[in-house]
Amino acid sequence: MEITFTLNGKKTICHIKVSTTLLELLRETLNLTGTKPGCHEGECGACTVLINGKSVNSCLYLALNTNGKEITTIEGLTKPNGGLDEVQESMIKNGAVQCGFCTSGMVLNIKALQLETMQNKKVPGSGIKNSPNRNEIKKWLEGNLCRCTGYVKIIDAAEEVFNKGK
Amino acid sequence: MEFEIESPKNITELCKTIKSYRSKSFRFGAGYTDLLMELKKHTPRNLTVINLAQLKDVSFSSIRSTTKNIQIGAMITASKLVTDTRIEQLFPVLQQAAHNLASTQIRQVATLGGNMCTASPSGDLICAAMALQASCEIMNDDKKIHNLSIQDFFIGVRKTALKKNEFLFAINIPRNKKRTATLHSGFIKIGTRKSMECSVVSLAFHLQIDKTGKIIDAGIAIGASAPTVKFAQSACQFLIGKKINSFSEKEKEEFANKVLSYASPISDIRATAWYRKEVLFNISKGVLE
Ligand SMILES: Cc1cc2nc3c(=O)[nH]c(=O)nc-3n(C[C@H](O)[C@H](O)[C@H](O)COP(=O)(O)OP(=O)(O)OC[C@H]3O[C@@H](n4cnc5c(N)ncnc54)[C@H](O)[C@@H]3O)c2cc1C
Ligand code: FES
Ligand code: FES
Numbered sequence: 001m002e003i004t005f006t007l008n009g010k011k012t013i014c015h016i017k018v019s020t021t022l023l024e025l026l027r028e029t030l031n032l033t034g035t036k037p038g039c040h041e042g043e044c045g046a047c048t049v050l051i052n053g054k055s056v057n058s059c060l061y062l063a064l065n066t067n068g069k070e071i072t073t074i075e076g077l078t079k080p081n082g083g084l085d086e087v088q089e090s091m092i093k094n095g096a097v098q099c100g101f102c103t104s105g106m107v108l109n110i111k112a113l114q115l116e117t118m119q120n121k122k123v124p125g126s127g128i129k130n131s132p133n134r135n136e137i138k139k140w141l142e143g144n145l146c147r148c149t150g151y152v153k154i155i156d157a158a159e160e161v162f163n164k165g166k
Numbered sequence: 167m168e169f170e171i172e173s174p175k176n177i178t179e180l181c182k183t184i185k186s187y188r189s190k191s192f193r194f195g196a197g198y199t200d201l202l203m204e205l206k207k208h209t210p211r212n213l214t215v216i217n218l219a220q221l222k223d224v225s226f227s228s229i230r231s232t233t234k235n236i237q238i239g240a241m242i243t244a245s246k247l248v249t250d251t252r253i254e255q256l257f258p259v260l261q262q263a264a265h266n267l268a269s270t271q272i273r274q275v276a277t278l279g280g281n282m283c284t285a286s287p288s289g290d291l292i293c294a295a296m297a298l299q300a301s302c303e304i305m306n307d308d309k310k311i312h313n314l315s316i317q318d319f320f321i322g323v324r325k326t327a328l329k330k331n332e333f334l335f336a337i338n339i340p341r342n343k344k345r346t347a348t349l350h351s352g353f354i355k356i357g358t359r360k361s362m363e364c365s366v367v368s369l370a371f372h373l374q375i376d377k378t379g380k381i382i383d384a385g386i387a388i389g390a391s392a393p394t395v396k397f398a399q400s401a402c403q404f405l406i407g408k409k410i411n412s413f414s415e416k417e418k419e420e421f422a423n424k425v426l427s428y429a430s431p432i433s434d435i436r437a438t439a440w441y442r443k444e445v446l447f448n449i450s451k452g453v454l455e
Contacts, residue, residue, distance in 0.1 A: 001171075018171040021202070040206065042199060042272055043362060054245075057271045060202050062195070064171065065219045109270060124248045125265040142362055143269020 005066040008076025014063070022058035022066060023047045026073060034074035034104050038145070045144035048105035049073050053119075055112035057143070074104035077111065087111050087161055094157035098148035106144050110158045113140045117162075131162040167205050173217040177226065177309065183216055184307040184331055192216050194333060196241060197275035199268070200284045218279075218333075226335065229253070235338040237303075240279025244291065248273065256342060259372045262353035263294035269362055279334045285324045288365045288390035292320070294353055296387035296397050297370035298339045304328065305335040313338070320394040343383050347374040350410065354449050358436055365390045366437040367446045369425070371453050379409045386453075391429035391446055401425045401450070413454045422450035 004013050007030070016025060023040075026032045026049070038046035040059045047058040050072040077085045084092075087110045097103050113132060117123055123132045125139070132140065137158045138151075146154060172187075174180040184192075192214040195201050201215070218241060221227075227241035229250055236252060247253050247264035254261050267273055267281075267290045281291040282302070295316055302319045305311050306329070314327060316337070321327050328334065342349065350373040357363030368389035376382050384405040386398040401424035413421070431442035 019167045019169050019205075041203060042268070045269065045271060048271055051274075054274045055271050056274050060199050060272075061275065062171075062198060062202070062217075062219075064173070065198075065217070067220070112270070120249070122249065124245060125261070140270050143271045 001064060003064055003067045005068060006070040008072055016063050018062075018064055020063045022049065022061040022063045022071075025063040026058060032073050032075050036101055036104060038101070042143075043145070044102075045105040045109060045141075046102055048108045048144065050108055050112060050115075053112065053115045055109045072108070074108060077107065085111065086164070087114065087157075090157040090160045091154070094153050094160060096149060096153040096157040102144060102146040102148075106141065106146070106154055109141060109144055110137075110161065113137070113158070114161060134159055137162070167202075167209050169205065169209055170212075170214040171217055172214060173220045175220060175222055177221065177223050177305075180216070180218070180221060180333075181305075181307045181309050184333075187214060187216070188307075188331065190214065194218055194283070196277040196280040197243065198280075199272050199276045200280055233341075235340055237336050237338050238278060239336045240277060240282070240334045242278045244268075244273035244276045244278075244281075245270075247278070247291070257294075257298055257339060257372065258349060258351040259297055259353050259370050260291070260294040260339075263290040263355075263370060266290065266353065266355050278337065282319070282337070283326055283328065283334055285320050285322075285326045285394065287323060287392060287394055288368065289395060290353070290355065290365070290368060290389065292316075292395045293368050293370040293387045293389040295337055295339070296395050297372045297385040299385050299397075300337040300339045302334060303336040303338060304332050307331040311335060317397050323393045343374050344376065347376060347382060349373070350375060350453075354452070356445050356449065364436065367391050367429075367431070367442050367449070369446065369449050369453070373405065373410065373453075375410050379411055381405045381408055381410055386425060386450075388425060388428060388446060391431045391442060393430075396428040398425045398428045400427065410454075418451045418454045421454060422447045425450040 026035045036046035038044035042057045042060045048055050049058045052070050087107050123129045123136050172183045174183050195215045196218045226239045228239050230237045244264040244267045281289045300316045302314045353370050355365045355368045357365050370387045372385040374383040384402040386401050389395045431439045433439045
């Protein structure tokens with residue numbers, strides 16, 4: 001079947017088999033391999049993408065349900081001039097990247113939290129707030145596993161993004 | 167994973183689709199976090215998925231206040247339940263259960279209807295909705311709605327009372343008895359690790375307390391302790407009419423034993439039956455401490 005959606009700012013039309021997951025469509029048809037396949041079961045978060053600004057596991061999402069929606073993958077996070085997003089900059093600065101397998105998912109999920117708090121002035125589950133504290137960041141990132149860093153530097157990187165906005 | 171798909175755009179189309187698949191094999195798909203996991207392991211031949219994710223009807227995916235109830239559409243996601251201020255104020259137990267379901271990414275798509283209809287004994291939203299004594303609005307392919315109490319909705323491990331031509335449309339949660347009532351309401355989930363865990367046991371409680379400290383209504387439900395989530399009726403009865411701050415050690419234990427009488431846990435990969443009972447006893451007692 002044919003689906004139409006906006007991928008990293010560009011209108012995209014694809015012909016897909018109906019049972020294709022978004023993860024398969026991105027990596028195998030569209031060659032966007034920045035989105036990583038880890039567990040394929042919603043446990044690891046390596047496959048995280050943004051759908052209408054919300055973080056979602058692409059391994060458990062049917063590609064056909066992206067019809068009419070806006071998808072952002074790690075390839076689309078860079079600024080129009082090619083510069084990195086502030087979340088990416090902060091990850092580098094804080095030494096939060098080792099093998100890198102979890103990184104695109106981590107970056108996009110931190111981005112989702114930033115979008116959420118900017119738009120709603122709310123940290124979900126913690127009431128009205130302009131920025132999350134360390135524990136709220138940890139809670140938000142529960143669904144992203146990292147086998148290398150031990151998480152401390154990733155959380156440092158996220159915290160810095162939010163502290164900058166203060 | 168091979169299947170066909172039907173994506174109705176509204177409830178009338180949905181009902182038509184269900185009718186035309188009466189004698190064929192189909193499944194509903196909402197947020198797909200349970201369904202795709204199941205189909206990735208095994209997809210029966212000639213399966214059609216009736217996709218609920220593209221329905222445009224707001225009633226199916228909104229939270230509405232009526233004089234008696236708060237009605238929550240089946241397509242409401244866990245993350246909506248976390249951020250809705252009515253749920254936060256009126257039913258903290260449901261907000262907490264939603265906030266502790268899986269992960270941020272899964273909460274964005276996982277629906278209340280999907281949680282209910284998977285009917286897992288450890289379904290977190292089920293447990294909270296049961297403590298809140300919700301009722302289920304079930305729609306059939308003639309667009310007729312009937313109501314069923316949440317306790318009658320679950321008939322066995324992963325089995326609901328839904329017939330083939332029916333789907334869950336919404337749940338109705340009765341408003342708290344008094345606007346002025348103080349709430350002691352929360353969700354306790356014990357797992358082998360803190361995040362992303364299917365619970366070893368869970369307990370949902372929603373107590374309404376009047377100005378004098380008297381408990382005027384109580385809802386207690388337990389998860390992962392029996393073939394279905396259970397409403398601990400006698401434990402609720404025990405609390406009603408008593409003062410929240412006056413429980414002796416003996417009464418707390420009596421209450422915990424009443425909760426425990428609804429548990430018939432199994433030993434599995436996560437915990438032994440003995441451990442589940444010990445934990446359930448202790449967290450039950452903790453509700454009154
Ligand atoms: C990694 C991971 C962690 C998880 N952690 C938790 C957890 O902590 N707590 C918890 O409770 N669950 C957990 N789950 C299970 C799952 O996410 C929830 O049960 C979720 O609420 C299911 O909703 P869904 O919309 O994704 O359902 P779907 O997968 O779309 O559907 C589930 C079932 O319900 C049926 N269905 C859906 N909607 C309707 C309807 N309106 N009427 C009739 N039938 C319907 C479908 O046919 C299917 O059989 C987890 C799952 C994963 C993958
Ligand atoms: S690959 Fe999607 S969560 Fe692991
Ligand atoms: S950097 Fe290797 S998994 Fe996170």
